[in-house]
Amino acid sequence: MNPFRRNSGKAALAAVAVGAVLAASACGGATSEGTSDTSAKTAPPAVATAMDSVVRNGFPGVQVVIDGPGGHRTFTAGVGDRDTGAPFPDDGRVRIGSNTKTFVSTVIMQLVAEGKVELDAPIERYLPGVVQGNGNDGNRISVRQLLQHTSGIPDYLGHGSADGVQRDHSEQLNPDDEALRWQHFEMADLVRRAMTAPPNFEPGAKAVYTNTNYLVAGLLIERVTGNPAAAEIGRRIIEPLGLRDTYVPAARETSIRGSHPKGYHEVGGKSVDFTDLDPSWGGTAGDMVATPTDLNRFFTALLAGKLLAPAQLAEMQRTVPFDRMPGADYGLALIHRTTPCGKEVWGHGGSIPGFETRNGVTADGTAVTVTVNQLPTSEAGAEAVNSVLDAALCAS
Numbered sequence: 001m002n003p004f005r006r007n008s009g010k011a012a013l014a015a016v017a018v019g020a021v022l023a024a025s026a027c028g029g030a031t032s033e034g035t036s037d038t039s040a041k042t043a044p045p046a047v048a049t050a051m052d053s054v055v056r057n058g059f060p061g062v063q064v065v066i067d068g069p070g071g072h073r074t075f076t077a078g079v080g081d082r083d084t085g086a087p088f089p090d091d092g093r094v095r096i097g098s099n100t101k102t103f104v105s106t107v108i109m110q111l112v113a114e115g116k117v118e119l120d121a122p123i124e125r126y127l128p129g130v131v132q133g134n135g136n137d138g139n140r141i142s143v144r145q146l147l148q149h150t151s152g153i154p155d156y157l158g159h160g161s162a163d164g165v166q167r168d169h170s171e172q173l174n175p176d177d178e179a180l181r182w183q184h185f186e187m188a189d190l191v192r193r194a195m196t197a198p199p200n201f202e203p204g205a206k207a208v209y210t211n212t213n214y215l216v217a218g219l220l221i222e223r224v225t226g227n228p229a230a231a232e233i234g235r236r237i238i239e240p241l242g243l244r245d246t247y248v249p250a251a252r253e254t255s256i257r258g259s260h261p262k263g264y265h266e267v268g269g270k271s272v273d274f275t276d277l278d279p280s281w282g283g284t285a286g287d288m289v290a291t292p293t294d295l296n297r298f299f300t301a302l303l304a305g306k307l308l309a310p311a312q313l314a315e316m317q318r319t320v321p322f323d324r325m326p327g328a329d330y331g332l333a334l335i336h337r338t339t340p341c342g343k344e345v346w347g348h349g350g351s352i353p354g355f356e357t358r359n360g361v362t363a364d365g366t367a368v369t370v371t372v373n374q375l376p377t378s379e380a381g382a383e384a385v386n387s388v389l390d391a392a393l394c395a396s
Contacts, residue, residue, distance in 0.1 A: 047075060047391045048075075050384070051077040054385055056384075057384045058381060059078060060262075060373050061076065061077060061088050061261060062370065063088040063261075064369075065292035066368050067296040067300070068362075068365050068366030074090055076088045080092070080373060089261060091245075091293045092258075092261050093289050094256070094373070095256065095287075095354060096289065097355065098211075098348060098349065098351065099286075099357060099359070100282070100286045101217075101286070101333040101350075102333040102334065102348045104214055105217070105332045106237060106316075107229070107233055109312040110307070110312070111225070116225075117143060123141050124137075124138035126220050127220060130219060135199050136153055136199050141203045143217075144332070145213075146216055147217060149213055149330065150203065150206065150208075150320065154194050154197040156215070181277045183278060184280050185281045186280070187219060187284065188219060190283065191219065206323075209322075209330075211282075212285075214284050229284050230248035233288075234248070237298065240307075242297075244294075246288065246291070246294045249279055252278060254278050260275070263353070265375060274353045286350060292369035292371055295357065295367075295369045296361075299361050300367045316334050317336070341390075343362050343394065345361065346360065347360035355373055359389070368393050370385060
């Protein structure tokens with residue numbers, strides 16, 4: 001679920017074997033209802049070249065969706081289904097991983113504006129006894145530190161990614177295993193598992209991207225509002241923005257609703273169809289589903305001040321160095337960076353077995369979301385995906 005994650009472990013070391021390299025013949029896709037496609041039907045040369053590199057690096061397929069002053073444009077390369085050879089469906093739903101965190105942070109900042117949550121108050125005030133044990137102390141950790149990954153609490157996922165769910169001090173479950181893929185988890189239980197390990201560092205000492213922070217944030221929403229976090233995300237963000245293709249999966253819902261590409265994941269050196277799974281191990285750290293167009297609409301609206309008052313948006317954009325991406329900075333579930341062409345960009349991104357999304361919004365309101373239907377398995381693959389996003393942002 002970690003955006004722009006550093007590849008580690010055996011999955012990162014193995015290359016994906018594909019029968020053939022598909023040429024990146026990028027074409028314009030159908031638009032969503034209510035949007036007009038004012039663009040040409042061929043991807044800009046730099047974008048087409050970058051997409052071709054993604055497919056040549058072993059990804060089944062890639063889709064780029066651009067929204068902004070230049071209109072709505074969709075470009076695809078490779079395949080969305082290896083069995084049939086079908087391309088990515090235009091603006092199909094995908095699992096968005098850690099982009100979920102930005103929805104969660106936005107809800108909390110709305111609660112801050114309403115006076116129901118104090119950003120610099122200790123989490124113990126709202127969730128007594130939840131962040132406690134083995135040196136973890138919710139009295140010393142603020143809400144802000146959770147949202148900015150400066151809390152120091154341990155990650156229930158190995159290495160801050162989807163490498164394994166921590167069950168005790170040493171034993172881990174691996175999402176590559178079928179047992180975990182179909183297992184259902186409750187967020188409170190996952191937080192309790194995390195508390196069996198000591199803190200990674202003193203609260204506020206540094207920033208280390210840690211998924212447990214956002215499970216605690218989800219529990220905070222539920223305690224303060226008395227409603228499921230999914231309901232608050234729906235009421236406060238999805239419904240007002242008309243994000244018709246965005247949702248939080250229901251309990252034990254394993255498939256993706258509506259039109260979607262297949263998502264693949266490397267298991268034992270083989271690329272396996274991993275489209276269906278129980279995403280409850282991600283919870284409010286990464287379980288949501290959306291289309292690229294909806295993601296563009298959400299981030300554009302957020303950054304334009306349509307979801308938060310200026311004071312709360314400014315807090316989200318107060319950053320610290322981002323440990324997962326040299327040269328980038330992390331706010332409260334907003335990542336800030338500069339593209340090679342000098343454009344300032346805000347976004348997030350997300351990874352979950354089957355899918356990876358990279359996104360960003362520029363100062364002129366141009367929003368880009370890039371989706372691949374398999375996690376990177378090498379540094380070269382990860383950089384190839386990054387290059388697509390930069391090419392699209394710089395060409396727009």
